[in-house]
Amino acid sequence: MPGAAMDDFIVRAFLGGLGLAAVAGPLGSFIVWRRMAFFGDALAHSALLGVVLALLLHLNLVFGVVAICAALALVLTSLQPRVRLAGDTVLGIFSHSALAFGLVALSFLDTVRLDLMGFLFGDILAVTALDLLWIYGGGALVLATLVALWRPLLAVTVDEELAQVEGLPVERLRLTFVLLLAVVIAAAMKIVGALLITSLLIVPAAAARGFARTPEQMAALAAAFGGLAVASGLWLSVQFDTPSGPSIVVVAAILFAFSVVLRRRVA
Amino acid sequence: MTVVDTALIRGRGLGKSFDGRPVLEGVDLAVAESEIVTVIGPNGAGKSMLLRILLGLVTPDRGTVTRRPSVRIGYMPQKLIVDPTLPLPVHRFLALGTPESPEALIATLDEVGARHVVDSPIQAVSGGEFQRVLLARALLRDPDLLVLDEPVQGVDVGGQEDLFRLICRIRDSHGCGVLMVSHDLHLVVAETDTVVCLNRHVCCTGRPEVVQGDPAYLALFGATAASAIAVYAHRHDHEHDDAGRVKPAHDHDHAGHDHAHHHHDHAGRRHG
Numbered sequence: 001m002p003g004a005a006m007d008d009f010i011v012r013a014f015l016g017g018l019g020l021a022a023v024a025g026p027l028g029s030f031i032v033w034r035r036m037a038f039f040g041d042a043l044a045h046s047a048l049l050g051v052v053l054a055l056l057l058h059l060n061l062v063f064g065v066v067a068i069c070a071a072l073a074l075v076l077t078s079l080q081p082r083v084r085l086a087g088d089t090v091l092g093i094f095s096h097s098a099l100a101f102g103l104v105a106l107s108f109l110d111t112v113r114l115d116l117m118g119f120l121f122g123d124i125l126a127v128t129a130l131d132l133l134w135i136y137g138g139g140a141l142v143l144a145t146l147v148a149l150w151r152p153l154l155a156v157t158v159d160e161e162l163a164q165v166e167g168l169p170v171e172r173l174r175l176t177f178v179l180l181l182a183v184v185i186a187a188a189m190k191i192v193g194a195l196l197i198t199s200l201l202i203v204p205a206a207a208a209r210g211f212a213r214t215p216e217q218m219a220a221l222a223a224a225f226g227g228l229a230v231a232s233g234l235w236l237s238v239q240f241d242t243p244s245g246p247s248i249v250v251v252a253a254i255l256f257a258f259s260v261v262l263r264r265r266v267a
Numbered sequence: 268m269t270v271v272d273t274a275l276i277r278g279r280g281l282g283k284s285f286d287g288r289p290v291l292e293g294v295d296l297a298v299a300e301s302e303i304v305t306v307i308g309p310n311g312a313g314k315s316m317l318l319r320i321l322l323g324l325v326t327p328d329r330g331t332v333t334r335r336p337s338v339r340i341g342y343m344p345q346k347l348i349v350d351p352t353l354p355l356p357v358h359r360f361l362a363l364g365t366p367e368s369p370e371a372l373i374a375t376l377d378e379v380g381a382r383h384v385v386d387s388p389i390q391a392v393s394g395g396e397f398q399r400v401l402l403a404r405a406l407l408r409d410p411d412l413l414v415l416d417e418p419v420q421g422v423d424v425g426g427q428e429d430l431f432r433l434i435c436r437i438r439d440s441h442g443c444g445v446l447m448v449s450h451d452l453h454l455v456v457a458e459t460d461t462v463v464c465l466n467r468h469v470c471c472t473g474r475p476e477v478v479q480g481d482p483a484y485l486a487l488f489g490a491t492a493a494s495a496i497a498v499y500a501h502r503h504d505h506e507h508d509d510a511g512r513v514k515p516a517h518d519h520d521h522a523g524h525d526h527a528h529h530h531h532d533h534a535g536r537r538h539g
Contacts, residue, residue: 033353155363158349165322165342166364166408212354213388 016127017230023139025223028201042095044197048102069182122193122245192245203252210263282329308465314448341405345416394421415447
């Protein structure tokens with residue numbers, strides 16, 4: 001039986017993970033619908049650079065990540081129509097160079113000790129009370145925005161031109177969505193790590209697709225699957241001393257595989 | 268000018284180029300209240316671009332678009348693919364355009380003859396049903412102007428005629444103006460008030476029966492097309508006009524335009 005001190009950080013880990021899953025479900029569903037998985041990946045890979053810059057400038061780490069993700073998102077959305085390259089090529093360039101810049105910048109930080117593995121793959125057992133505050137504060141902000149903009153965001157997701165003719169501010173909605181994504185990436189980094197954030201967004205949503213008849217059902221089910229993956233993955237991580245982020249993603253992937261098989265049998 | 272423009276929407280001298288290649292040049296077009304305007308032209312004639320400029324989706328390089336103040340537009344795009352990962356019943360798709368009561372949604376679906384698909388996933392409805400659902404979404408906005416980009420695309424031949432009848436009925440019952448685009452001459456309704464024959468510029472314009480005798484129209488589509496417009500009014504035997512006879516009449520109109528020569532060749536081959 002673990003002692004009281006151990007209980008404490010496991011409770012924080014569970015709370016943090018479940019809070020994140022609740023936001024990642026709806027937001028991840030939008031990422032799947034909008035085919036932005038690779039875009040999300042590119043943003044997440046830039047998170048490390050955000051951390052390093054925040055350390056260099058003595059800023060709050062979460063703030064640094066949100067700022068870098070938002071800046072990259074703006075550059076990407078304005079650049080993409082201007083370059084004569086396929087979208088996935090542009091995203092690939094940004095995704096990997098953002099990570100490389102982050103790693104190189106990190107090597108200049110010899111005065112600061114940074115748990116690189118923790119940032120890349122998550123260190124859920126190191127979640128502090130302050131991290132929880134960020135996750136729940138940021139998460140509540142993101143969920144409230146999603147609820148308030150649900151219908152217009154769906155309309156833009158279905159067809160941007162039709163939405164524009166119908167009078168929706170398409171550009172502003174797109175920008176808002178990307179900013180929400182930046183906030184979630186910053187909140188998720190501690191839990192699953194920069195390299196695995198996208199999977200927590202898209203894998204539960206993809207697993208939920210086959211069982212949902214409406215967008216809301218899919219979003220809620222994705223949050224539930226995400227919560228299940230976080231809880232089971234964390235338990236595995238504690239039981240077998242495996243890295244927490246990858247353990248969560250492994251469970252999510254197994255859930256997805258089950259969902260495909262189950263769906264086949266039902267259909 | 269103190270004359271009030273009664274048009275719902277009007278484009279003047281519209282021009283657009285891509286990489287220095289003009290796709291539209293000096294296009295004038297207007298739709299009046301309850302008027303049906305059909306833009307026809309071959310593929311690549313700039314029809315969709317013209318619609319997109321009028322809808323404000325694309326900014327023209329030259330020219331202006333004016334709309335009657337607070338004019339409501341219902342738009343039916345040419346292609347709309349809802350991502351298969353998005354679970355979306357038809358009634359939810361309709362409610363995305365305007366948050367309407369379920370009764371209004373059902374009534375509108377009824378009007379377009381697609382009530383039976385109200386709960387179906389949007390990706391599961393047939394081509395013809397999908398066009399009707401798109402039309403319902405446009406109608407739910409209670410439009411003054413319906414803009415339809417190739418409305419019968421992907422619909423079987425029998426269904427095309429039904430869909431055109433429906434559009435004409437809607438014009439009569441809602442009193443809205445209709446602006447539609449078609450690449451196929453056989454798909455121009457007899458009820459059309461004005462046909463605009465477009466090939467980057469307006470080749471000719473007027474009532475269908477006038478346009479189909481216009482040399483510019485014949486040059487663009489070949490003489491066999493001469494009787495096509497009336498296809499939904501009354502089917503009569505094709506009257507094969509002599510393409511050679513009308514050729515000299517419009518040569519000067521198209522001087523320097525390569526497409527004109529191309530179509531002359533085309534007509535010449537067919538009737539030579």
